Amino acid sequence: MAEYKTIMIGDFVDSKEGERFDLSSTLRLRARSIDQKRLWASKDRSAEFMGDIWSLFVDSEKEERIRTVLHSVCVELIENSVKYGCQDYDYIITTDLCLKRDELLVYVANKSDPSQIPALETAAHLILNTDNIRTLFKQKMKEAKAAKKQGRNMSQLGYIRIVMQNVSLAWQIEMGAEATVVTTLAKIPLAEKDA
Amino acid sequence: MPEEYEEIEDFFETVINEVSEENLTELILDLRALTFLNSSGIKTICVSLVMEADDVEGLRMKILCSNSFTWQVETIPTFKDLIDNLDIVFE
Numbered sequence: 675m676a677e678y679k680t681i682m683i684g685d686f687v688d689s690k691e692g693e694r695f696d697l698s699s700t701l702r703l704r705a706r707s708i709d710q711k712r713l714w715a716s717k718d719r720s721a722e723f724m725g726d727i728w729s730l731f732v733d734s735e736k737e738e739r740i741r742t743v744l745h746s747v748c749v750e751l752i753e754n755s756v757k758y759g760c761q762d763y764d765y766i767i768t769t770d771l772c773l774k775r776d777e778l779l780v781y782v783a784n785k786s787d788p789s790q791i792p793a794l795e796t797a798a799h800l801i802l803n804t805d806n807i808r809t810l811f812k813q814k815m816k817e818a819k820a821a822k823k824q825g826r827n828m829s830q831l832g833y834i835r836i837v838m839q840n841v842s843l844a845w846q847i848e849m850g851a852e853a854t855v856v857t858t859l860a861k862i863p864l865a866e867k868d869a
Numbered sequence: 870m871p872e873e874y875e876e877i878e879d880f881f882e883t884v885i886n887e888v889s890e891e892n893l894t895e896l897i898l899d900l901r902a903l904t905f906l907n908s909s910g911i912k913t914i915c916v917s918l919v920m921e922a923d924d925v926e927g928l929r930m931k932i933l934c935s936n937s938f939t940w941q942v943e944t945i946p947t948f949k950d951l952i953d954n955l956d957i958v959f960e
């Protein structure tokens with residue numbers, strides 16, 4: 675019998691608790707109907723759309739910041755989904771946005787090749803366990819420069835960039851018989867003072 | 870796909886080579902009209918231009934920024950963590 679296993683990293687809140695949210699919306703990008711190049715080309719528009727629409731639902735003085743942060747969070751997470759998503763399945767990317775009174779939750783889920791999960795877990799723990807995100811940014815830039823000199827392309831900056839905007843991250847990894855589903859959750863606080 | 874920044878990387882490499890060959894002392898990057906940049910773009914600027922400029926002896930780099938764009942206000946100042954010889958000017 676197939677073994678199912680779910681791993682949570684960080685403070686993950688299940689999106690299935692949707693009825694507790696004030697507003698929610700879902701964007702599904704279907705792999706069967708959009709090839710990867712078009713998907714990649716569309717990611718900025720999708721992220722910008724999310725930022726534009728959802729910023730309208732927060733207090734007006736926060737609108738500009740939320741638009742920018744939401745755009746940035748969505749673009750990084752959708753990019754990761756396109757890069758690391760598995761094209762063999764039907765829906766490869768699902769983006770859920772849920773508005774609670776004091777925070778905006780962004781869920782991006784994609785089916786993934788199980789071989790990529792260990793690297794994701796390492797990156798997630800590195801982000802969550804760091805005391806100083808700017809030091810980690812500096813370290814990753816130095817590593818990227820060294821990699822470039824060796825002809826390799828290395829980044830891992832997407833998650834760091836999200837956290838640098840005072841957004842927290844969590845992950846849920848569901849390992850099933852046929853596929854692994856990775857859901858990344860970004861929590862954007864609404865209650866705090868604007869930076 | 871991620872290689873979309875290769876052209877810009879090549880351009881930055883040309884700039885650094887010419888700055889170095891001509892013994893120029895100042896390099897200005899004007900980002901004031903750039904409304905948004907993702908992490909791959911930020912990495913490209915940091916790794917292929919800012920950190921490379923730091924390796925050119927006698928060269929000081931200046932980045933012109935706009936207060937109108939949140940991403941610039943929140944992100945560009947962190948570039949000073951990467952090199953010492955960097956002026957960041959907001960307007």
